[in-house]
Each structure stands twice: as structure tokens, then as C-alpha cells.
Amino acid sequence: MSASHPAPGQEAPYYFVPGLSGHPVRGSVALLLFGLGMVMLVNGMAAGKWVTLVGVLSFLVVLYFWFGDAIRESEGGLYGRRIDISYRWGMGWFIFSEVMFFAAFFGALFYARLHATPELGNLDHRLILWPDFSSVWPNTGPAGIIEPFATVGPFWLPTINTALLLTSGVTLTIAHHAVIANHRSKAIVWLFLTVLLGAIFLGVQAYEYIHAYNDLNLKLSSGMFGSTFYMLTGFHGFHVFIGALMLSVILVRLIRGHFTPTHHFGFEGAAWYWHFVDVVWLGLYLLVYWT
Missing domain, CATH: 1.20.120.80 (Cytochrome c oxidase, subunit III, four-helix bundle)
Structure with missing residues (x-):
């Protein structure tokens, strides 16, 4: 979600294609845990709040590392x-x-x-x-x-x-x-x-x-x-x-x-x-x- 300028003296590639990443899979698992936890909460299950909390924290961790990768790519002059x-x-x-x-x-x-x-x-x-x-x-x-x-x-x-x-x-x-x-x-x-x-x-x-x-x-x-x-x-x-x-x-x-x-x-x-x-x-x- 970031598009920055090429680094000084460096030209951005014609179209940057990132390598393989596990962020989408980890993000999907985190959202699944969040949704499961919310369903458990609505149905009065005691473990629901903990499953929801794990899902939210896991998703935040995924976002942190995913955003970090995109920012490094952007500031590295890879985004044209x-x-x-x-x-x-x-x-x-x-x-x-x-x-x-x-x-x-x-x-x-x-x-x-x-x-x-x-x-x-x-x-x-x-x-x-x-x-x-x-x-x-x-x-x-x-x-x-x-x-x-x-x-x-x-x-x-x-x-x-x-x-x-x-x-x-x-x-x-x-x-x-x-x-x-x-x-x-x-x-x-x-x-x-x-x-x-x-x-x-x-x-x-x-x-x-x-x-x-x-x-x-x-x-x-x-x-x-x-x-x-x-x-x-x-x-x-x-x-x-x-x-x-x-x-x-x-x-x-x-x-x-x-x-x-x-x-x-x-x-x-x-x-x-x-x-x-x-x-x-x-x-x-x-x-x-x-x-």
C-alpha cells in the first residue's frame, strides 16, 4: 500500500514482482480465528474471547510484517x-x-x-x-x-x-x-x-x-x-x-x-x-x- 520514489541513482524496474510470501496464508488463518472466536462469543462459549483475542493479535502481527516488507520494497526504489x-x-x-x-x-x-x-x-x-x-x-x-x-x-x-x-x-x-x-x-x-x-x-x-x-x-x-x-x-x-x-x-x-x-x-x-x-x-x- 505504498508507492515511493526510486532511490537516488537507481531506476525502478519496469514492473516489480515480489517473491513468494506466507503473509496471505497467515493472515487468512488469523481472520479465521477471529471469526471463530466471534461465533463462540455470540453463542456464549467461554473460550470465545480468548480465540478472538488470539485472532486479533495474530492479524496485527501479520500486518506489521506485511507492511514492513512493502515499505522496504518501496523505500528501496523497487516501486515505479x-x-x-x-x-x-x-x-x-x-x-x-x-x-x-x-x-x-x-x-x-x-x-x-x-x-x-x-x-x-x-x-x-x-x-x-x-x-x-x-x-x-x-x-x-x-x-x-x-x-x-x-x-x-x-x-x-x-x-x-x-x-x-x-x-x-x-x-x-x-x-x-x-x-x-x-x-x-x-x-x-x-x-x-x-x-x-x-x-x-x-x-x-x-x-x-x-x-x-x-x-x-x-x-x-x-x-x-x-x-x-x-x-x-x-x-x-x-x-x-x-x-x-x-x-x-x-x-x-x-x-x-x-x-x-x-x-x-x-x-x-x-x-x-x-x-x-x-x-x-x-x-x-x-x-x-x-x-
Whole structure:
């Protein structure tokens, strides 16, 4: 995810092809452990938290060494214009895949709210299956099989988080323009503020989850609303964490003197991802908290 300039006196190869690497396999195993651990957690298995922790730590280790290899290749002058273009296409398609990922969950939310809930409340279902069902969103399900819960409104925690992410988009843009202008110190300060805002966002979201679970009785098992709420906001929070991690790597690289005004796609790629995360949150804020 980094494209730098060739080393002084060295011309980048026509197209650099790296050697065999075990990083993809190790990363897949780490993600498998993470997914298995989350499934165990959802099903109340005590070992779930430890399996999840091992998966997360393993994935972070893989990222550390994988990023390190890419950075060494970049700073060694192995990445030329064609590699830069490849990285741009790769990052573009990756973000598109993330768009479709969130589209699936937004689609589930729309289906449950605009189709399934009214359908269950029509005359046939009320007379034959669930006469006491109320077709309002959100609801406690047919026959009241779900514990009563309250929803999370837009004020004040979600609004605070919206302001944090929008501000982080501004600070990141300032940092990017500072890189282009070759003002490294300015770029470092504004990028640090961006990472800090992302960390504060995650802290506020964690507090919101504690409040929702303990005070509002809103859980993953709280019907379709609870599942879509936590899947959308939870996966978004995970993406904020990954984005902040990427920007932290870029920050360290800036401090070490990497990137030039004309060759800094490592910075740009992470910035694209962060702005994508910002846009997804705006959709969440409007469609989950306000409606």
C-alpha cells in the first residue's frame, strides 16, 4: 500500500514482482480465528474471547510484517509508475468491495423495515399467525418473544461521533495538502490529530455500547433492529480501527522521512479509506439513529 520514489541513482524496474510470501496464508488463518472466536462469543462459549483475542493479535502481527516488507520494497526504489497505478486500482477495487459489504447490511435494514415488518402486520398474518403483532419499527417480534428494549437516539453520543469523524476528514485533508506542499512537520501534526480523533470516536462508541446494553437493554438478540444496529455500527467501528491503524503506520513513516510531494500513495490510499469510513458513518447516522 505504498508507492515511493526510486532511490537516488537507481531506476525502478519496469514492473516489480515480489517473491513468494506466507503473509496471505497467515493472515487468512488469523481472520479465521477471529471469526471463530466471534461465533463462540455470540453463542456464549467461554473460550470465545480468548480465540478472538488470539485472532486479533495474530492479524496485527501479520500486518506489521506485511507492511514492513512493502515499505522496504518501496523505500528501496523497487516501486515505479506502473506499481503506483496497480496500487491505485487495487485500493479502488478494495473500497468498492467494502461499499458492497455495507450495502448488504443496509439492504437488510431496509428489507426488515420497509417489507418484512409491514408484511407481518397485514391482515392474513394478524388473523392466522400473530394477532397481537404490531407492525411498527422497531418491534419486539411476533408474540412478544423479544425482551423490551429502547433505541439509541441521535443525541448526544452519535452526534458527537459524527462531529469527530467529519473533523477528522478535515484534518486529514490538511495533512495531505501539507505533504503535497512538502511541509512535513505540518503534515505530521495534522495527521496525528486525525488518528487521535479516530481513537476518541472508538472510545465514545464503546461508551455508547455499554449504555445501550446496560441501560436500554438493546442487545444483538433484540430482534432485527438489534442485529442490524450492532452489525452496522460494530463493523463500522472495526473499519475505523483499521483505518486508524493504517494512518498510524503512515504517521510513523512521515516521522521517519518517507514520502515525497509527488510519490506518496501510501498516504493517499489510507486517506481514501478514511474518507470512505466517514461517508458510511453519515449513512448510519441518518438511517439508524434518526429514523
